[in-house]
Amino acid sequence: xxxxxxxxxxxxxQGSLLILMSRSEHSMKADFKHFHRFVRxxxxxxxxxxxxxxxxGSSFFYGFQIAIENIYxxxxxxxxxxxxxxxxxxxxxxxxxxTMPCVRKKALWALDxxxxxxxxxxxxxxxxxxxxxxxxxxxxxSIFWLKKRGLMPGLTFSNELISRDEGLHCDFAxxxxxxxxxxxxxxxxxxxxxxxxxxxxxxxxDALPVAMIGMNCELMRTYIDFVxxxxxxxxxxxxx
Numbered sequence: 001x002x003x004x005x006x007x008x009x010x011x012x013x014q015g016s017l018l019i020l021m022s023r024s025e026h027s028m029k030a031d032f033k034h035f036h037r038f039v040r041x042x043x044x045x046x047x048x049x050x051x052x053x054x055x056x057g058s059s060f061f062y063g064f065q066i067a068i069e070n071i072y073x074x075x076x077x078x079x080x081x082x083x084x085x086x087x088x089x090x091x092x093x094x095x096x097x098x099t100m101p102c103v104r105k106k107a108l109w110a111l112d113x114x115x116x117x118x119x120x121x122x123x124x125x126x127x128x129x130x131x132x133x134x135x136x137x138x139x140x141x142s143i144f145w146l147k148k149r150g151l152m153p154g155l156t157f158s159n160e161l162i163s164r165d166e167g168l169h170c171d172f173a174x175x176x177x178x179x180x181x182x183x184x185x186x187x188x189x190x191x192x193x194x195x196x197x198x199x200x201x202x203x204x205x206d207a208l209p210v211a212m213i214g215m216n217c218e219l220m221r222t223y224i225d226f227v228x229x230x231x232x233x234x235x236x237x238x239x240x
Contacts, residue, residue: 061172068165075158082154102206106135109199113192122177122184123192129173129231130196132166137227138204138220140166145215174234189235197228 077094084090096103113119113127140163147156177183184192201221 058172058176065169065172072158072162072165075162079155079158083152102203106199106203109195110135120182120184122180122182123188125173125177125180126184126189126192126235127196129170129177129235130193130228132173133170133231134193134196134200134224134228136163136166137224138200141220141223142215170231171234174231177235190232193228193232197224200224 080090080093084093092099097107098104110127110131114124114131116124119127140159143152143156143159144163146152147159183189201224204217204220204224
């Protein structure tokens with residue numbers, strides 16, 4: 001019964017169940033099949049960064065963000081179940097944090113900052129902005145590249161929705177940071193962003209094989225640097 005109410009609530013918002021999932025995988029080249037199987041599991045759902053000091057508006061935003069993240073979790077499950085027919089491969093992707101070392105490293109990095117009770121609220125805000133703004137930049141860009149080639153319509157449409165909302169979440173983190181009275185040092189901010197860039201670039205090299213579909217890996221690394229620089233600008237900090 002509870003599942004039915006969850007489905008109804010889901011459809012009232014993003015309607016993830018209505019996204020058309022194309023089974024065009026069967027006509028794709030082997031390299032594309034391998035790539036798009038790797039591009040999906042790298043969504044790590046971090047917890048909210050709420051604290052007792054938040055106002056009503058921020059609590060409302062984070063509450064809605066949690067709801068959106070739950071909807072997208074179902075969307076990822078639908079994508080994997082639709083495109084991946086092999087049960088073992090499905091389980092491998094569903095348990096990416098345990099089965100893929102580079103994904104686990106991203107998850108642990110996020111938990112080390114956002115889940116760290118000794119970290120200040122400002123530090124957790126910066127880390128949260130890095131997760132939302134940097135950690136999925138390579139995946140999002142590669143999926144947009146697939147869209148330009150007319151491939152994987154279900155995947156690329158869901159990517160548009162998710163990347164839009166992740167951008168909003170990152171922007172809100174920057175807004176929260178700008179209103180903090182006690183901010184982390186510039187050195188700490190740059191270290192958090194720099195470490196996030198290294199983790200994402202390592203992920204790009206180890207797990208997101210963009211070269212096999214014709215993308216330039218070095219340009220993707222440069223793009224991740226650009227995304228990080230833009231985030232620092234949004235945080236009113238100097239480029240690194």
